[in-house]
């Protein structure tokens with residue numbers, strides 16, 4: 001996967017891209033990220049990237065000619081150009097899966113009040129990571145890179161990806177425990193120590209369902225439930241003793 005990032009602040013990406021999963025994916029050659037400074041595509045002697053908005057008003061607008069020159073420098077046939085903005089469609093995991101299937105992403109980060117509207121002709125997709133305004137698209141681009149990178153084959157262990165495809169699809173995570181067995185007087189649930197893999201699977205699935213029902217019921221709307229899930233939901237709803245507080 002190749003990702004080109006167009007930004008006025010390439011230095012913002014150094015920390016997040018040099019740690020953990022993203023760093024390892026780059027070292028292994030699974031991810032090729034390049035940062036491009038939009039200012040390098042401003043040709044005048046002051047390297048001006050923004051200008052006053054037509055019609056007046058507060059703030060500055062990023063210039064169309066500079067942005068298009070930067071885009072043309074990195075764009076190849078088949079590349080998918082994403083603009084990060086609060087006006088975009090909301091980024092959800094299914095979007096991440098679709099983006100991870102692309103071989104070349106270009107992430108355009110705006111700043112100031114935004115970009116000249118005529119640049120939108122060049123954009124394939126406008127994405128938002130949530131309903132809030134940031135000072136620029138950079139942090140949103142980092143979110144996209146992180147979410148996509150962990151889906152690139154070979155980046156995470158096979159174990160993890162296989163697990164993700166199984167029952168937990170669309171549900172919240174079940175509770176996790178590690179040593180010690182007793183912590184501040186609280187015990188690890190007995191079933192997890194039993195070594196009975198089928199009981200553990202069922203316990204985890206039921207807790208995933210229960211947590212989702214209590215914390216994020218919106219995730220269950222329109223979902224298909226198999227026979228086992230219907231049984232578990234019935235137990236959760238009618239037999240009390242919910243473990244989620």
Ligand code: 9WO
Nearest residue numbers: 084085086110113114128129133134136137140
């Ligand atoms: C700034 C501003 C200041 C005064 C009046 C109106 C204003 N609008 C904006 C604005 O929306 N600036 C954006 C900053 C322009 C595009 C890049 N910026 C951005 C991207 N902020 N937040 C995002 C973003 C991207 C993806 N998901 C969530 C937020």
